[in-house]
Amino acid sequence: MEINDYINIGINLLLMMITLGAVIYAKKSLLANDAPRILVTNYQEKISRNDDDHFEARVRVKNFGNGVAVKTFLLFITDDRGVKHYFLSKPIVSLESKCEAEAEIILSKDDISHEMINSISDKKKPAGAFLISQDFFNNLYYSFISLAQDDSHLKDFSVPIRQVSKFHPIYRFIRGFIKKANKQKNTYTHRIGRKNSKMLKELEQMMGGNTNI
CATH class of the missing domain: 1.20.5 (Single alpha-helices involved in coiled-coils or other helix-helix interfaces)
Incomplete structure (x- = not known):
């Protein structure tokens, strides 16, 4: 040559x-201009440790970006004797720019054990909460939500939501968490299904009792 x-x-x-x-x-x-920018504006928990174990978690978010967040979930992870349990909220659908919305996870004693509730306040246990969002390009965004019941949010910067492309290893972890929540029947639809089945069973028992009278 x-x-x-x-x-x-x-x-x-x-x-x-x-x-x-x-x-x-x-x-x-393009991604920077059309990407959602989700920020947690408020997070609240309510825990009951009496005979009727009960847990509630609510997160309020706002989209400061230009893009639409197609779906946004609150993901909660608890521990029960070394076994992790994954809970998904009802998704926030199509969160547009400058709009706010709220996601919540409400767990009754049928959904959560006393040990799992204790793991939430035990720093040695792998319990935690995440905000997960999806854009139109099928990229995922996640942000860890601190469970510390103190004034740490007044002493340090907030953790911004991070974009994760389909080729990033964390993308597979997040998808895995969602699959585990579905496999464990801990999604919003599963919890509502259990609640409705329980109410229907109680109603049938009441009707059966009235019929025998």
Whole structure:
């Protein structure tokens, strides 16, 4: 090969690198302009440790970005004797720019054990809460929510929600958490189904009792 051939190959490789860089930059610019920016504005918990174990978690979020958050979940993780349990809230659907919404997880004694409630306040237990969101490009966003019942939020910066592409390892972890919540029947629809089944069973028992009178 002559010198001119090497020069042409070098020029072509350089042009390919420039084109690839331009494509990556354009994609990042598009994602930056059209991505949702979800921020947790309020988080509350209510725990009952009496005979009727009960737990409630509510998170209020606002979309400060330009893009629409297609679905946003509150994910809660508790521990029961070394076994992790994953709970999903009802999704916030199509959270538009500058809009606010609330997601909640309400667990009765049929959903959560006394040990799981204790793990929430035990720092040694792997309990935690996450905000998970999805955009139109199927990228995921997540943010850890501190369960500390103190004034730490007044002493340090808030943890911003982070974007996770489909090729990032954390993407698979998040998808795995959601699959585990479904497998354990701890999604919103599963909890509502159990509640409705229990109410229907109690109603049938009441009607049966009245019939025998």
